[in-house]
Amino acid sequence: MSTLLPQADRADVPPAAHLLAVEDLTVEFRTRRGVVHAVNGVDFHLDERETLAILGESGSGKSVTAQAIMGILDTPPGFITRGAIRYRGTDVLTLREEDRRKVRGQKIAMIFQDALSALNPVFSVGWQLGEMARVHRGASRSEAKRAAIELMERVRIPNAAQRVGAYPHEFSGGMRQRIMIAMALALNPDILIADEPTTALDVTVQAQIMQLLAGLQDETGMGLILITHDLGVVADVADRIAVMYAGKIVENARVHDIYARPAHPYSEGLLASIPRVDQRGGKLEAIRGAPPSLIDLPPGCSFHPRCDYRRDNCTRDVPPLYEVSADRGSACHYWQEVLGAQ
Amino acid sequence: MPSDLNREPRTPGEPLLRVEHLVKHFPLTQGIIFKRTIGAVQAVDDVSFELRRGETLGLVGESGCGKTTTAKTLLRLEEPTSGAAYFNGQDIFRLSRGELRTARRKIQIIFQDPYASLNPRMTIGDIITEAWEIHPDVVPRAERSDRARDLLERVGLPGESLNRYPHQFSGGQRQRVGIARALTLNPDLIICDEPVSALDVSVQAQVINLLEEIQDEFGIAYIFVAHDLSVVRHISDRVAVMYLGRIVEIGDEDDIYEKATHPYTQALLSAVPVPNPEGREHRTRIMLEGDLPNPADPPSGCRFRTRCFKAQEKCAEEDPALIDRSGHGHPSACHFPEVLLSVGS
Ligand SMILES: Nc1ncnc2c1ncn2[C@@H]1O[C@H](COP(=O)(O)OP(=O)(O)OP(=O)(O)O)[C@@H](O)[C@H]1O
Ligand SMILES: Nc1ncnc2c1ncn2[C@@H]1O[C@H](COP(=O)(O)OP(=O)(O)OP(=O)(O)O)[C@@H](O)[C@H]1O
Ligand code: SF4
Numbered sequence: 001m002s003t004l005l006p007q008a009d010r011a012d013v014p015p016a017a018h019l020l021a022v023e024d025l026t027v028e029f030r031t032r033r034g035v036v037h038a039v040n041g042v043d044f045h046l047d048e049r050e051t052l053a054i055l056g057e058s059g060s061g062k063s064v065t066a067q068a069i070m071g072i073l074d075t076p077p078g079f080i081t082r083g084a085i086r087y088r089g090t091d092v093l094t095l096r097e098e099d100r101r102k103v104r105g106q107k108i109a110m111i112f113q114d115a116l117s118a119l120n121p122v123f124s125v126g127w128q129l130g131e132m133a134r135v136h137r138g139a140s141r142s143e144a145k146r147a148a149i150e151l152m153e154r155v156r157i158p159n160a161a162q163r164v165g166a167y168p169h170e171f172s173g174g175m176r177q178r179i180m181i182a183m184a185l186a187l188n189p190d191i192l193i194a195d196e197p198t199t200a201l202d203v204t205v206q207a208q209i210m211q212l213l214a215g216l217q218d219e220t221g222m223g224l225i226l227i228t229h230d231l232g233v234v235a236d237v238a239d240r241i242a243v244m245y246a247g248k249i250v251e252n253a254r255v256h257d258i259y260a261r262p263a264h265p266y267s268e269g270l271l272a273s274i275p276r277v278d279q280r281g282g283k284l285e286a287i288r289g290a291p292p293s294l295i296d297l298p299p300g301c302s303f304h305p306r307c308d309y310r311r312d313n314c315t316r317d318v319p320p321l322y323e324v325s326a327d328r329g330s331a332c333h334y335w336q337e338v339l340g341a342q
Numbered sequence: 343m344p345s346d347l348n349r350e351p352r353t354p355g356e357p358l359l360r361v362e363h364l365v366k367h368f369p370l371t372q373g374i375i376f377k378r379t380i381g382a383v384q385a386v387d388d389v390s391f392e393l394r395r396g397e398t399l400g401l402v403g404e405s406g407c408g409k410t411t412t413a414k415t416l417l418r419l420e421e422p423t424s425g426a427a428y429f430n431g432q433d434i435f436r437l438s439r440g441e442l443r444t445a446r447r448k449i450q451i452i453f454q455d456p457y458a459s460l461n462p463r464m465t466i467g468d469i470i471t472e473a474w475e476i477h478p479d480v481v482p483r484a485e486r487s488d489r490a491r492d493l494l495e496r497v498g499l500p501g502e503s504l505n506r507y508p509h510q511f512s513g514g515q516r517q518r519v520g521i522a523r524a525l526t527l528n529p530d531l532i533i534c535d536e537p538v539s540a541l542d543v544s545v546q547a548q549v550i551n552l553l554e555e556i557q558d559e560f561g562i563a564y565i566f567v568a569h570d571l572s573v574v575r576h577i578s579d580r581v582a583v584m585y586l587g588r589i590v591e592i593g594d595e596d597d598i599y600e601k602a603t604h605p606y607t608q609a610l611l612s613a614v615p616v617p618n619p620e621g622r623e624h625r626t627r628i629m630l631e632g633d634l635p636n637p638a639d640p641p642s643g644c645r646f647r648t649r650c651f652k653a654q655e656k657c658a659e660e661d662p663a664l665i666d667r668s669g670h671g672h673p674s675a676c677h678f679p680e681v682l683l684s685v686g687s
C-alpha cells in the first residue's frame with residue numbers, strides 16, 4: 001500500500017481509473033472529550049452502473065465517509081488526516097479549491113435520510129428545484145419552473161405541474177425524498193450517494209423509492225453508493241457491499257458471496273442476529289456487548305471484545321484487509337476459519 | 343429470583359384482554375380564541391381484538407395507522423372516544439382514577455426511545471424503585487434495594503448499576519433498564535411500543551431474546567407494536583395489521599405471514615426486503631400507488647381502496663367487515679380475500 005507516500009506522488013500514478021476510488025481515508029474529530037476516530041483507513045471503489053452498499057450500524061462512520069467525499073465535513077472539529085478520494089483517477093483532495101468544488105458539486109450528488117430538514121421550508125419545492133437551473137445555467141424564471149416540473153416528473157411525482165408551487169411540508173415523507181432525489185439529479189451526476197434514503201420511511205414507500213433509484217440508475221448509468229444498516233435492502237439492490245465497523249471496512253465482497261458465506265465474524269454475527277420476514281421464530285444469535293467508543297478504540301482488532309473467534313494476537317495486532325479472493329477482503333486474522341465455519 | 347416474581351402457574355390461553363370497538367378521534371379545531379371543531383382525525387376507528395395470557399400480539403402497519411394511539415388508550419394515557427377494554431374482566435375505560443391506579447399495576451409499557459423514557463436526573467435504582475413508592479405493598483421497603491438489584495441482574499445489567507445514571511449506559515442497556523422497570527409490579531401485560539427500533543442492529547437481538555426469556559419465565563403477555571415486520575414475525579404468536587385506524591387482518595403468525603388474504607397485508611409483506619440476494623431477480627413485489635389518505639377524511643367503503651390493486655365498485659360502496667368470508671380460518675376486512683402464493687419470496 002502506498003499510504004505513506006506524499007499525496008502528490010500518488011496522484012501521478014492513478015490506479016485503474018475507477019469512477020470513484022477512496023483510499024486509506026482517515027477522518028478524526030478533535031473534540032473536548034478527545035479525538036474521535038470516526039473513519040480509520042477506509043478503501044473502496046465504485047464503477048459506473050454499480051451499486052455499492054456501505055453497511056454498518058450507528059456510529060460506524062458511514063455518514064462521515066460520505067461527508068468527506070462530498071466535502072461537507074464539519075471542519076473543525078472534523079479533519080481528513082490521510083487518504084485520497086479519486087474521481088476518475090484524480091484525487092479531489094489535491095485539486096485547486098475551484099476544481100474540487102466543480103467535481104463535488106456537479107459530478108457527485110448526495111441525498112440524506114431526513115429529506116424534510118434538507119429542504120428549505122420557506123421556499124416552494126419548484127423554486128428549490130429550479131434554483132439549480134437558475135444558478136448553473138442562468139435559466140429564466142419560466143425556464144427554471146419548466147425544469148423543476150420536468151425533474152418532478154422524472155422522479156414520478158404525480159401532478160407535477162400543479163404541485164410545483166407547493167411547500168415541503170405539503171408533501172408526504174416519500175414525496176419529499178423524491179424531491180431530494182430530483183434535486184440531486186438536476187446536474188446529471190455520475191455518482192449518487194444515498195445516505196439512509198429510506199430509513200425514515202414506511203416499507204411500502206421504501207420499496208417505491210428503491211425502485212425509483214434503480215430505474216434512474218439504469219437510465220443514467222450513474223454509480224450508486226447506498227449507505228444503510230438494513231441487511232434486507234442491501235441484499236435486494238447491491239452489487240457489492242462494504243461492511244463497516246468502528247470506522248473500518250471489515251469485509252468487502254460481492255453481495256452474493258457475503259450472504260452465502262461471510263468471511264468476517266462481524267458480518268457473520270449480523271446475519272445470524274436479524275429476524276427474517278420469510279422465516280419463523282427460533283432463537284436469534286445475538287452478538288454480545290456493544291460497539292466500542294471511537295475515542296478509546298480497543299487495541300488490535302476493534303471487534304475483539306465481541307468476537308467468538310478471538311485469539312491472543314487479536315488483542316494486539318490490527319488485522320489488515322486480507323485478500324480472500326480477487327474481489328473480496330476481510331479484516332480478520334482468522335477469516336479462513338470464519339469461512340470454514342459455514 | 344425473588345419468590346414473588348415467580349407466579350403460580352396459570353392456564354395459558356385464558357383471555358386477559360378483550361378490546362371491543364375501540365374508537366379514538368382527535369378533534370381538529372380551527373380558530374385561536376373561539377375554537378371550533380372542523381372534523382376529527384380518526385386515529386383508531388372501531389378496533390376489536392383479544393389477547394390471551396402469556397401471548398404476544400404483534401401490531402403492525404405504517405406510520406400513522408394508529409398503533410401508538412391504540413396502545414395509549416389501553417393505558418388511559420389517552421382517553422378513548424368510545425369502546426371497551428376488559429382486562430382481567432374489568433373494563434379499564436370505565437374505571438375511576440383510583441381504581442385505575444390499581445389496575446395499571448398489571449399493565450406496563452416499554453417505549454421506543456430508551457433515551458427519552460428514563461429521567462436523566464434519577465439513578466437507575468430510583469427509576470426501578472419509584473413504582474414501589476406508589477404501590478408500597480408490592481415490596482417491603484427493607485427489601486427494595488435487593489429486589490432492584492435482582493431485577494437488574496435478571497435483565498443482564500450488573501447490580502452496581504443501581505447507583506449510576508442513565509447517560510452512563512448505552513442504548514441497549516437503557517432499554518434493559520426500561521424492561522426491568524416494567525417488571526417491578528409483576529405485570530400481566532407489557533405493551534412494547536417499538537422497543538428495539540432505536541437500537542443498533544447488533545444489539546436488537548439481545549433485547550428481543552431478553553423479552554422472550556422474560557415472557558417464558560413470568561408468563562407475561564405482550565402487545566408488541568412495531569413497523570418492522572421481520573421482528574414482529576419473530577416475536578409474535580398472533581398479528582394484527584392496521585391501516586388508517588382499522589385492523590384489516592388478524593390471525594396467527596403463520597396466517598398473516600404465510601396465508602395473508604388482505605391486499606394491504608400482501609403489499610406490506612411483499613415490500614419487506616429479504617436478507618438473501620439469491621433469486622432476487624425473480625421476486626414479485628406489489629407496489630402500492632399513491633399516499634396514505636387523510637385520516638380525518640378516510641375513503642368511503644374500504645379505507646384501503648384508493649391504493650388497492652384489486653379495488654372494484656363494491657369497495658367504494660360497502661365497508662368490508664373484519665370477518666372470515668373465505669374460510670381461510672382468520673378474519674380479513676376485504677370483499678375479495680384470497681391467498682396469493684407468489685407474495686414474498
Ligand atoms: N461533527 C461531529 N463532531 C464530533 N463527532 C462527530 C461529528 N460527526 C460525527 N461524529 C462522530 O463520528 C462517528 C461516526 O459518525 P457517523 O455519522 O459517520 O456514523 P454513521 O455510521 O453514519 O451512523 P448512523 O447510522 O447513526 O447515521 C460517531 O461516533 C460520531 O459521534
Ligand atoms: N395527540 C394527537 N392529536 C392529534 N392527532 C393525533 C394525536 N396523536 C396521534 N394523532 C394522529 O393519529 C393518527 C395515528 O397516530 P399514531 O401515533 O397512533 O400512529 P402510529 O401507528 O403509532 O404511527 P408511527 O408508526 O409513526 O408511530 C395519526 O394520523 C396521528 O397524526
Ligand atoms: S375491499 Fe376492495 S379495496 Fe379493500 S382491500 Fe379488498 S379489494 Fe381492496
Ligand SMILES: [Mg+2]
Nearest residue numbers: 062063064195
Ligand atoms: Mg449516518
Ligand SMILES: [Mg+2]
Nearest residue numbers: 409410411535
Ligand atoms: Mg407509534
